[in-house]
Amino acid sequence: MASNPVGRRSHFKSRAGCLVCKRRKVKCDERKPACGNCTRHGVPCSFPSRPESAHSTPAASQARSDGVAESVSPSAMIPQSLSTSTLQxxxxxxxxxxxxxxxxxxxxxxxxxxxxxxxxxxxxxxxxxxxxxxxxxxxxxxxxxxxxxxxxxxxxxxxxxxxxxxxxxxxxxxxxxxxxxxxxxxxxxxxxxxxxxxxxxxxxxxxxxxxxxxxxxxxxxxxxxxxxxxxxxxxxxxxxxMFSNGHDAAAARGPHAMEQGQMYTWELKQFICREFSQDHQQLQVYEEALIALNKTLGIVLKPHEEPRLQTADIFAWLLETSEEYMESLVQGAPVALIIFGYFCVALRQIEGMWFMEGVSGRLMSQLSSLIDERYQGWLRWPKEQISWTPNSISI
Structure with missing residues (x-):
């Protein structure tokens, strides 16, 4: 009686697998209505309307025997959510x-x-x-x-x-x-x-x-x-x-950029130190957010230079800020809102990209409406930098 060679398992070749597994060239367990692979990855699963059978056309059989790949129906390249029955x-x-x-x-x-x-x-x-x-x-x-x-x-x-x-x-x-x-x-x-x-x-x-x-x-x-x-x-x-480009952005966020950005936030830092001289924990939260912001501003506001900015150069600040700062932001803490106002200056620098147009102005409008009159003066510089006025209309 023939047996499989030692160390080699018998292999079941899927002939009626789902379209997704066929496209990915992986084994399908053919379980319906959704196979195991599609269930595990959370994607829609669909099967060919007519599975392969022994009655395949001679041309198709010859193609398989010659090792020539059969042509794939265009519908097989479209996920079920965009299948030909619903595709517009x-x-x-x-x-x-x-x-x-x-x-x-x-x-x-x-x-x-x-x-x-x-x-x-x-x-x-x-x-x-x-x-x-x-x-x-x-x-x-x-x-x-x-x-x-x-x-x-x-x-x-x-x-x-x-x-x-x-x-x-x-x-x-x-x-x-x-x-x-x-x-x-x-x-x-x-x-x-x-x-x-x-x-x-x-x-x-x-x-x-x-x-x-x-x-x-x-x-x-x-x-x-x-x-x-x-x-x-x-x-x-x-x-x-994408990530090698991100590494370049991270490398640019060094001591030189931080030193360059400090000239724009020095007065704000002094104000924060006075406001929280008795609350060292909150002072540290804001100082850390400001240090990260200095790096961003140092990159985007280089004197006599127009750097070729990427979104990664700007949004890196959102990744670096702490959960404690974000919580203060949600609670509407004035200093947290002011710091974000300064971040709007960085956002303004990439509004040449169509999907960023007007973003800094809309965010500034909301920040201005949330900050008490006592603190409005601290938004003067960022408002000037993005050319924002109460009656300005963003594109």
């Missing part, structure tokens, strides 16, 4: 617009642009939430490029955004460990969507929502948690160029 022409248009235009606007660095163009869609084909987030951002970008279609594009943007959030929220813990790259891209795209959406409807872009930090702030800070706890090696994986 405007969805295809949004994907096309993303590939030829939007992806190049998400960074000023060519190698990072290439990641948004090549790798983000590949991740999206295995994690539909990322694909929907891409289409949501693409729709907002198209609305900006073609104002005559603004209303319809914004409607589509919010549809894809809501689908993305619904898909990823229930599976957040498993995705963080199994698909860290996808979760990082989803968080980044959602932050871009929030910033770009500041001009889409009623100018509603804020730092707080219902007594807590806005989702875009939480998501952005959450990217550090994804990086720390994911099994993915971000520096060497498919998103590597």
């Amino acid at each position: 022409l405007h969805d295809m248009e949004l994907f096309h617009h993303y590939m030829i235009s939007t992806c190049y606007t998400l960074s000023r660095t060519p190698v990072v642009q290439a990641v948004w163009r090549d790798e983000a869609p590949r991740v999206g084909f295995t994690m539909p939430a990322v694909l929907h987030a891409m289409l949501a951002v693409s729709a907002l970008h198209l609305a900006r490029c073609d104002p005559s279609r603004r209303d319809s594009c914004i409607t589509q943007a919010h549809r894809h955004h809501e689908l993305a959030v619904c898909m990823v929220t229930p599976n957040m813990p498993s995705l963080a460990s199994d698909n860290g790259a996808g979760l990082f891209l989803f968080s980044s795209l959602t932050c871009i969507f929030a910033c770009a959406g500041a001009r889409s409807e009623d100018n509603s872009f804020s730092l707080f929502e219902q007594g807590r930090l806005a989702n875009w702030v939480l998501l952005f800070r959450g990217t550090k948690t994804v990086i720390d706890y994911s099994s993915d090696d971000f520096s060497k994986g498919r998103l590597g160029p």
Whole structure:
């Protein structure tokens, strides 16, 4: 009786696996309605409408016997959430617009642009939430490029955004460990969507929502948690160029940048030291936030120089600030709000990127409305730097 060679297990070749496993070239257990792989990764699972059988056409049989790959139906390349039964022409248009235009606007660095163009869609084909987030951002970008279609594009943007959030929220813990790259891209795209959406409807872009930090702030800070706890090696994986660019930004945030930034916050620091001379714990919280902010301002406000800034140069401050500072911010502590007002000066420097337009002014409007008259003078310098007035209207 024939037996398998020692040390080698019998192998069951999946012939009727789901479309996602076929696309990923991994073994499928063929369990329905959702196979084990798709269940574990929290992605929609779908099977071919007609599984392979012994009655395959001669041409198909010959192709398999010759080792020639069979042609893949276009529908097999589309996640179930965007299957041909529900796929609309405007969805295809949004994907096309993303590939030829939007992806190049998400960074000023060519190698990072290439990641948004090549790798983000590949991740999206295995994690539909990322694909929907891409289409949501693409729709907002198209609305900006073609104002005559603004209303319809914004409607589509919010549809894809809501689908993305619904898909990823229930599976957040498993995705963080199994698909860290996808979760990082989803968080980044959602932050871009929030910033770009500041001009889409009623100018509603804020730092707080219902007594807590806005989702875009939480998501952005959450990217550090994804990086720390994911099994993915971000520096060497498919998103590597994003993180090598981030290392350059981190290197720039050295002692020289901090020293350069101190000239803009020196008076504020003296004021904070006087205000909290008896509360050393809170003084330390604010001083640490100010030190990190000095590094940011030192990079973006170099005299006689116009640095080629990236979003990483600016938003690094949000990752470096402590939970204690963020809690003071949520509670509406005047000094915490003032420090964030100074951060708006840094945000202003990247408003040349379409999704950042008007963000600093909208945040300053909210901060100004929350700060008591006694402290309004401390917002004078940042207001001047971003050309903000009570009657100013952001783009």
